[in-house]
Amino acid sequence: MIPFLDLKAPHQELQSELDEVWARVRDSGWYILGPEVDAFEREYAAYCGAQHCVGVANGLDALVLALRALGVGPGDEVIVPSNTYIATWLAVSAVGATPVPVEPDEATYDIDPTLISAAITPRTRAILPVHLYGQPADLDPILALARAHGLAVVEDAAQAHGARYRGRRIGAHGDVVCWSFYPGKNLGAMGDAGAITTNREDVADRIRVLRNYGSRVKYVNEVQGVNSRLDPLQAAILRVKLKHLDAWNERRQAIAAIYQSELAGTDLVLPQVPAWAEPVWHLYVVRTPVRDQLQQALTEAGIGTLVHYPIPPHRQAAYAALGLGAGSFPRAEAMAQQVLSLPIGPHLTQDQAAQVVAAVKAQQ
Secondary structure, X not given: OEOOOOOOHHHHHOHHHHHHHHHHHHHHOOOOOOHHHHHHHXXXXXXXXXXXXXXXXXXXXXXXXXXXXXXXOOXXXXXXXXXXXXXXXXXXXXXXXXXXXXXXXXXXXXXXXXXXXHHOOOOEEEEOOEOHHHOOOOHHHHHHHHHHHOOEEEEEOOOOOOOEEOOEEOOOOOOEEEEEOOOOOOOOOOOOOEEEEEOOHHHHHHHHHHOEOOEEEOOEEOOOOOEOOOOHHHHXXXXXXXXXXXXXXXXXHXXXXXXXXXXXXXXXXXXXXXXXXXXXXXXXXXXXXXXXXXXXXXXXOOEOOEOOOOOOHHHOHHHHHHOOOOOOOHHHHHHHHHEXXXXXXXXXXXXXXXXXXXXXXXXX
């Protein structure tokens, strides 16, 4: 059996280090915020090339708090990809704004920058690109468009830990970058966790206040905040894993290289990587019109796969009120019917990747 992703293996590899940090946190007496969180924030900001990092409870909260910190609210519009996980849209809705979808580039699956301008209205306050599957979105034209229209750029980097755009790590290109450390991510905690990174001191300061009941000083509440704080134990675990992130990403890149080479002669549509992108292969996503048959065959061969994502946000019942029926966003809808994510991760062996390739080729 080849699992889609082995979540036990990273912790087995790092068992002694993780045992040490568990004891350190247990014995510290700090169980909310404190030194471990402060240290992770410093280390992750440095890793991302950002001036500030603020830890929060999860990736969705990171998006919500980023939008709140930028003043996005009721009556505003935020441009989002039509092809993404629904959390991107939910964050916009959570602050009372309206998500305005834009189709993806068919080669990269990320939002198509050439289509954004047509979606901008007088109510638009921000553009929210997603670095989907670990591949950076094309940020330069997005940032230029945002500057021309006075818009904020909030990046959803939940799948892009360590990815580079034009040689520079994702982390501070836009106004604020939002991160999830869900266990299955390239940098994953052992539970829910999230953060934002930014070069804007005002945004970082605002989010620090918002995440902690709107308070800097205990029992003194400046604004109506929330309870969304990165847990010290998760912060300590992330500090350990951060030291291994680049090496683990290199293992993912090696697996992706096998797939790219060995599946090149098949009928599958393989991922395309622009010259300016250095993806970290959170997911390796192929396309085929016989997706369901291929997935079933791989399941029968003992190979785990997933579909990211089977229903685009505009076709979910949660967004039925927008009235975006079938055919509203044909690129996203076609992708939802055709995409299949093959096994990939830092603990998938090259022999296992070869088995996946053989099983796929057997269906050609």
